[in-house]
Amino acid sequence: MVMITRNSKLVQFVILLIIFFSLYFGIEAADDNILWRFPALIAGLPGAINVFVEHLMYDWMPIQIYDPELDDYEDSALIKEITRSFSRAVLFFIELIRELLLGGVKTIVAFTSWDFVGENDWAVWPALPWTFVAGGAAFLGYTLKGKGLAFLAGSSAAYIAIFGQWEPAMETLSFVLVAAPVSCFLGLVFGVLCFKSRSIEIVMMPLLNIAQTMPHFSYLVPVMVFFGVGDHAGAIATIIFATPPMIRLTLLGLKSVPPEVFEAGMMSGCNDYQILMQVLIPTARRDILIGINQVIMQCLAMAVIASFIGAKGLGFNLLLALNQLRVGQALELGICIVLIAVVLDKLSLAWANKPVDYFADRGILIRHKNILTLLGIFLISVLFCVFGRYAFSEEVNYLYLIPHNQGITTENFWQAGVDWMVEHWYQGLQGFNTALIKGVLMPMKAAYLGMPVIATFVLIMGVGYIIGGLKSALVVCGFLMFIALTEWWDRALITAYMASFAVIVSVSLGVLAGTLAAQHQKASKMILLVCDTFQTFPSFIYLIPVIMLFGVTDTSVLIAVIVYATIPATRYTVEGLKSVPQSLHDAGSMSGVNKMQRWLKIELPMAFPHIMLGVNQTVIFALFMIIIGAMIGTDDLGQYILKALSDKNGTGNGLMLGLCVAFIGLSVDHLILTWANKRKALLGLV
16 A cells, blocks of 8 residues: 555556556447547638638738739739738848849849840849858858867858859858848847736747747748748748747846846836846847857758748759759758858857957957958958959859859769668668568557547546646647547547657667766767757758668658657756766765666656656657658658648648647647656756
8 A cells, every 4th residue: 555655656657558458449440439530520620721811812901002014003902912012022132132142133123124234234243252251251250269160160161162052052041141130030029028028928938839849841831822932932931930939038038137137227227128228138148149049040940941932042952852862962962051050050159158348448440350351351352253263264263153063063972872872781771671660660550540539538638637637638638639620630640650659769869878978078078069060950951861771761751750859868868967966976976876776766867857858859859850751751740731732722731730740749748848847846956
């Protein structure tokens, strides 16, 4: 009896499993059995959403619009005109930045006409030389963090230019340079509003939770309907996706401002505006700048996905190469995207961590030395261009702008490597592939699809009740009920099976690697650096090597998911184990425990809440990657989201499917966070 009382949660869980398996094996699998599958009561909701969107876009509040081509007025819906005007504004800024980097005439045409450009040969906007961009990046890196970052930034830019990917890279960069500032501005505004009003914060938090757990593809369908296709649509989808982390970090930064700082501002006679702009935001500067870093990373993560709706650049070329199975070219393009991501990540983090001396008294030359240095770099790059014009007898000036695919290429080298691997490893890898699919994945998939819906509800709600009581049970019930009443319950089970397999393997690998690394200081630093670097890689990049090795199969998707999702599990394990107080280590040593006993009895229990937060992130990463993996073939929710992209009435389906994925993630998120918070309170960590 004492043992049962002491382990009451364990007993509850055992009873829950007994009920679950009784239902699992006791309920007959029949479509008309309500205990097997709930009727799809909200299957008509996507159609209703489509009708509402169509009415909003084409019929609601018609206004008179002047058409200069017809020289007459015509009716048009208000929302359509607003979204199209916004699209044109975004496209104008993308083309303006693109022409600053690559040259062109569209910006001039926007203020004049094509006839004007045709009649004046001088009306061309010249491109910035790639040598200036590379030199400027190196100088920026040196200013922010010294020689190491200068070398990384400068050499990365030079690599991209020399390997003939400068033009698509600058197209991607122009897209990021528009989306990132807008996301940062919106995130800052909404973050401040949440800080100022508790009511706004309460409304915003659930929306942010959904936005951050919805797969990337789900944003694309409604954006296509409201804003069309092209670079502007990709930028708008990116803005929607990248803004939530900025809101959260702005709110976190403002909330962490010490009350003494706020009171000092009040005592100095500042009004509300001055308190915000001159006290709170400067004090929260580091968190806000880390938010900017996250925005930039999210923008680059969307670079490939946005190409599905017409965004140009490296992402579009990478998608094309993957579709043509030109793995060598895809790898070359992937390296360029990774270099841009790593450089922007390091630059923005260095900016966030750079101390600011607000009281320095500097002369005019010192104050403007950065502008003067950039001017000097520009003049030197112009001299290089002049030299290149005479040095290269061919039409291409390699010191000015290297056209796409006219630089050095390593595609043949990588493709030969892929061909060699296929030739020598194919049989062995296919044996592993077949064994994994037949021996593990198919039985697991069948087991998930064999779960009666009522048994699934009992299991998940029961776990929620054991962890967080009735409230948690009802919360996860609400999420599951939404999915169960759609027509995609079976697809959601397939998504859940793939996520479960990937999370089990990722967490096992991550905890093992994190535990081994945490035993040594240098190993910890090294593995955290590796995690930092891998986290900057856009998720699509992970598909390239697995396609090389396993072709287009479920195994490829799952291995890509495992690699991607192992990163947070490893990071949180290392950080959790390193956070165990030294006094507990000393107490263990004095008690005569060996390394294994210390890990099992002291370190692991203390670090477990932290590790579970890593598991939470692993689940979210796994869901995101599974949906992206639909591109190379799966039959889960992701495949249906992908189909919605090519359906002109896919808005409703896209949104509903995105919500289904988000609710799977939010269910797990709620359970893990509730458990982790209770465990932390029990251990006295909060």
